[in-house]
Amino acid sequence: xxxxxxxxxxxxxxxxxxxxxxxxxxxxxxxxxxxxxxxxxxxxxxxxxxxxxxxxxxxxxxxxxxxxxxxxxxxxxxxxxxxxxxxxxxxxxxxxxxxxxxxxxxxxxxxxxxxxxxxxxxxxxxxxxxxxxxxxxxxxxxxxxxxxxxxxxxxxxxxxxxxxxxxxxxxxxxxxxxxxxxxxxxxxxxxxxxxxxxxxxxxxxxxxxxxxxxxxxxxxxxxxxxxxxxxxxxxxxxxxxxxxxxxxxxxxxxxxxxxxxxxxxxxxxxxxxxxxxxxxxxxxxxxxxxxxxxxxxxxxxxxxxxxxxxxxxxxxxx
Amino acid sequence: xxxxxxxxxxxxxxxxxxxxxxxxxxxxxxxxxxxxxxxxxxxxxxxxxxxxxxxxxxxxxxxxxxxxxxxxxxxxxxxxxxxxxxxxxxxxxxxxxxxxxxxxxxxxxxxxxxxxxxxxxxxxxxxxxxxxxxxxxxxxxxxxxxxxxxxxxxxxxxxxxxxxxxxxxxxxxxxxxxxxxxxxxxxxxxxxxxxxxxxxxxxxxxxxxxxxxxxxxxxxxxxxxxxxxxxxxxxxxxxxxxxxxxxxxxxxxxxxxxxxxxxxxxxxxxxxxxxxxxxxxxxxxxxxxxxxxxxxxxxxxxxxxxxxxxxxxxxxxx
Numbered sequence: 001x002x003x004x005x006x007x008x009x010x011x012x013x014x015x016x017x018x019x020x021x022x023x024x025x026x027x028x029x030x031x032x033x034x035x036x037x038x039x040x041x042x043x044x045x046x047x048x049x050x051x052x053x054x055x056x057x058x059x060x061x062x063x064x065x066x067x068x069x070x071x072x073x074x075x076x077x078x079x080x081x082x083x084x085x086x087x088x089x090x091x092x093x094x095x096x097x098x099x100x101x102x103x104x105x106x107x108x109x110x111x112x113x114x115x116x117x118x119x120x121x122x123x124x125x126x127x128x129x130x131x132x133x134x135x136x137x138x139x140x141x142x143x144x145x146x147x148x149x150x151x152x153x154x155x156x157x158x159x160x161x162x163x164x165x166x167x168x169x170x171x172x173x174x175x176x177x178x179x180x181x182x183x184x185x186x187x188x189x190x191x192x193x194x195x196x197x198x199x200x201x202x203x204x205x206x207x208x209x210x211x212x213x214x215x216x217x218x219x220x221x222x223x224x225x226x227x228x229x230x231x232x233x234x235x236x237x238x239x240x241x242x243x244x245x246x247x248x249x250x251x252x253x254x255x256x257x258x259x260x261x262x263x264x265x266x267x268x269x270x271x272x273x274x275x276x277x278x279x280x281x282x283x284x285x286x287x288x289x290x291x292x293x294x295x296x297x298x299x300x301x302x303x304x305x306x307x308x309x310x311x312x313x314x315x316x317x318x
Numbered sequence: 319x320x321x322x323x324x325x326x327x328x329x330x331x332x333x334x335x336x337x338x339x340x341x342x343x344x345x346x347x348x349x350x351x352x353x354x355x356x357x358x359x360x361x362x363x364x365x366x367x368x369x370x371x372x373x374x375x376x377x378x379x380x381x382x383x384x385x386x387x388x389x390x391x392x393x394x395x396x397x398x399x400x401x402x403x404x405x406x407x408x409x410x411x412x413x414x415x416x417x418x419x420x421x422x423x424x425x426x427x428x429x430x431x432x433x434x435x436x437x438x439x440x441x442x443x444x445x446x447x448x449x450x451x452x453x454x455x456x457x458x459x460x461x462x463x464x465x466x467x468x469x470x471x472x473x474x475x476x477x478x479x480x481x482x483x484x485x486x487x488x489x490x491x492x493x494x495x496x497x498x499x500x501x502x503x504x505x506x507x508x509x510x511x512x513x514x515x516x517x518x519x520x521x522x523x524x525x526x527x528x529x530x531x532x533x534x535x536x537x538x539x540x541x542x543x544x545x546x547x548x549x550x551x552x553x554x555x556x557x558x559x560x561x562x563x564x565x566x567x568x569x570x571x572x573x574x575x576x577x578x579x580x581x582x583x584x585x586x587x588x589x590x591x592x593x594x595x596x597x598x599x600x601x602x603x604x605x606x607x608x609x610x611x612x613x614x615x616x617x618x619x620x621x622x623x624x625x626x627x628x629x630x631x632x633x634x635x636x
Contacts, residue, residue: 022357026542027461028394028527029361031454034352039340042435043347044449046405048442076346087364087405087447117360120447124366129405129438129447131362136349143345209346224344 030117039136049126061188063104071192078201079134085118087129139202147225160254161186179241190261207265213258228294348435357454367444381422389510396519397452403436405447457520465543478572479504497559525583531576546612
């Protein structure tokens with residue numbers, strides 16, 4: 001089997017065939033048509049075996065997550081994902097591995113109407129580079145730079161689960177079978193908040209996805225917006241599984257690990273009611289965790305200031 | 319130095335600031351604006367250390383080539399390159415390596431007015447994933463699928479030099495110092511034929527870039543176009559350095575190795591004069607090497623049929 005056969009066999013069978021794709025996989029490049037407004041968002045994220053996921057992660061989960069982390073970036077911009085390219089490097093052209101990888105990737109692509117329009121398959125160490133282009137809707141896009149003093153700060157879903165999921169996978173955290181399955185799922189199958197991002201466009205003043213940890217990512221948002229903020233650790237939304245593990249693991253995982261791919265966003269007071277409505281409509285908790293203001297980012301716990309490393313998850317782990 | 323500092327230091331200092339980029343590096347995704355016509359081409363190519371280039375290749379050459387191979391795909395579509403993203407995985411956040419890599423990448427980007435709009439930097443085995451989006455001009459785009467019986471087949475520049483360049487680097491081919499420098503340059507600094515591709519749009523019936531070897535790539539073109547072709551090995555354009563090495567190395571390198579990133583294209587008879595004019599205007603040899611027709615692809619040498627493996631360069635090298 002050579003590169004062309006493999007791409008043919010596993011990726012050309014995708015079911016998504018977008019009307020705005022004039023020429024898909026199989027030429028030197030794809031040809032797509034941007035909408036009349038013309039505004040697109042462009043992102044790329046790379047997953048490396050042993051760095052971004054444990055080496056023994058199942059190929060279907062890897063395929064899913066490689067697309068999910070990119071969808072999360074598009075979500076944080078409030079855009080609709082459209083076209084993906086995939087650069088896949090793997091040690092062996094193992095058919096079973098590829099089939100499962102493709103199934104995880106393509107199932108998530110289908111859910112978000114994303115068409116894979118280009119691919120490059122190479123022998124080498126396991127490395128998955130996905131690039132995703134999205135379409136900006138009529139409400140415009142979200143960025144990190146629009147937060148203003150007085151805005152409320154929210155985070156979607158729950159935070160810290162992926163961190164505990166990794167500890168479960170590593171064997172360093174023991175929990176019930178049910179909690180273990182939940183936490184592993186949150187690590188391997190994060191749900192990109194695409195619908196939320198779209199609903200927030202035109203309402204939230206700034207947004208970022210929580211990939212590097214809440215402390216680091218809120219730092220990026222506040223830096224870009226040139227604002228400070230007051231955050232309350234006690235307000236962080238934790239899952240029941242995290243709450244059960246909390247006495248042992250503490251708050252650090254929820255604050256600094258990342259990999260949850262929730263959205264953290266700021267909302268002017270006039271739009272707070274909209275946030276509650278969106279939360280109900282999407283059946284997704286959106287929790288207020290602080291407020292924009294001051295000249296630095298401060299965290300408190302039970303009213304007392306908390307000292308935190310300013311850095312969340314760093315990609316150059318030693 | 320963390321990921322953000324490194325990206326800041328080495329990639330944000332690019333000089334290209336396109337008017338159609340509303341938001342560049344530094345948010346969850348970039349925001350760009352497609353032209354009124356809306357048609358874009360999208361491609362991705364990944365380079366892996368030890369697979370696509372010898373492990374000891376200089377970082378500036380690696381940075382150059384990672385972009386060049388993607389520019390070559392955009393060239394084969396007859397489009398104008400516009401926005402790039404870079405997923406870079408490297409074993410150590412070595413500042414000197416990154417500075418040279420960025421200088422090779424950004425110098426070529428500047429030459430083609432390409433803006434880097436997104437990046438992801440990770441620790442891991444050396445792997446460079448570039449994604450490039452281009453804009454289709456008013457003459458439309460080229461594809462592999464438009465060749466028709468009777469069209470003339472051309473290739474730009476010279477073929478086989480990169481193959482010999484690798485042999486020089488490997489130490490398996492001994493040539494003069496001057497020829498060695500030329501051949502290594504062709505391996506490490508291939509010139510993407512962007513201007514040629516644009517000039518051919520609306521004139522050539524099909525095009526492909528020679529990345530996998532002329533035999534394989536012509537096979538792809540003929541497959542996509544559902545045509546056969548007659549090719550003459552004697553007509554292949556060889557550089558003076560290749561001609562001097564020819565008695566020892568033979569024709570195989572020119573036929574099956576690839577990595578030259580020349581364009582191979584087919585032209586209806588009515589446009590042959592245009593090809594000669596374009597060749598003069600670009601000061602670039604465009605050589606007729608055969609004709610479309612028949613029901614398979616045949617190669618002759620001194621009038622005799624030649625038997626060839628149908629496969630060019632395969633990415634899963636053992």
